[in-house]
Amino acid sequence: MKNKQLIWVVVAAQALFLLGWAGWHEHVRATAPTVLLKTRPIDPRDILRGDYMILNYEISRHAAPIGWAGDETRAVYVMFKLEDGHGEIDEVQLHEPAASDRRLYAQAEAAQDSRARGALQLTYGIEQFFVPEGKGTPRFKTLEVEAAVSPAHRLYLKRVLLDGKPYP
Numbered sequence: 001m002k003n004k005q006l007i008w009v010v011v012a013a014q015a016l017f018l019l020g021w022a023g024w025h026e027h028v029r030a031t032a033p034t035v036l037l038k039t040r041p042i043d044p045r046d047i048l049r050g051d052y053m054i055l056n057y058e059i060s061r062h063a064a065p066i067g068w069a070g071d072e073t074r075a076v077y078v079m080f081k082l083e084d085g086h087g088e089i090d091e092v093q094l095h096e097p098a099a100s101d102r103r104l105y106a107q108a109e110a111a112q113d114s115r116a117r118g119a120l121q122l123t124y125g126i127e128q129f130f131v132p133e134g135k136g137t138p139r140f141k142t143l144e145v146e147a148a149v150s151p152a153h154r155l156y157l158k159r160v161l162l163d164g165k166p167y168p
Contacts, residue, residue, distance in 0.1 A: 029156050032148040033104060035080055035087035036161075039143045051131040055145060057124070058088070061113055064120050065092045073111040077153070078122060080104045086144075092120065096153075107153045124155045132168045 038058045059078065077097060081090035090103065097105055106124060113119040126147060131138075140162035147155045160167045 025156070028150045029148050029158050032150050032156070034146050034148050034158055035082075035104060035155075036085055037087055037145045037147055039145055051133075051135075053129045053131065053143075055127050055129055055143075057127075057145070060122050060124075060127075061116070062089050062092050062120055062122060064110075064112075064118055065094055067094055068110075068120070071112055073109060075107055076110040076120070076122070077105050078108050078124075080106070087147075092122075104149055105153055106149055106155045126155050126157045129157060129160055135168060138162055138167065 040056045040058070059080075062078075065076070074094075077093045077095070078089055079091040079093065079097065079101075080087040080103065082088075087104075092110070096107075097103070108122040108124050110120045110122050113121040124147075126145070129145075142161075142163055144161040144164075146158045146161065148158045150156060
């Protein structure tokens with residue numbers, strides 16, 4: 001009898017953990033400050049995962065900050081400024097900004113850009129968007145992403161806008 005109760009406690013703990021984890025991420029998407037990002041999509045297809053878009057953001061390339069040491073890949077902090085309602089890079093820092101700095105920022109992975117000397121390729125973890133099954137890739141003139149900035153300074157896809165309208 002005791003073993004059965006222990007199994008139920010373990011199963012309940014796992015379920016509560018998963019629900020709490022999913023709830024936290026949904027809370028961040030719903031309540032965190034957002035930034036609108038301009039994108040340039042690429043349209044691949046994955047046999048196992050279906051249709052998706054690789055999102056190449058205008059904030060994915062930037063000049064290397066002072067102190068950048070060449071070939072390593074490392075975490076950097078991207079400070080945003082708003083220009084015409086869209087988030088653009090104000091500055092890239094190698095160290096997390098001081099608590100007194102009130103600018104909106106996100107952590108990114110930076111690597112030397114192979115196409116341009118002295119430039120960085122920045123990845124934020126929101127470079128893929130899976131298209132709903134059976135919809136295919138829609139036609140559009142502009143694609144923008146509204147991204148939420150979590151308290152841990154990570155970006156989350158909140159919604160995708162095609163020609164200014166939410167998709168899907």
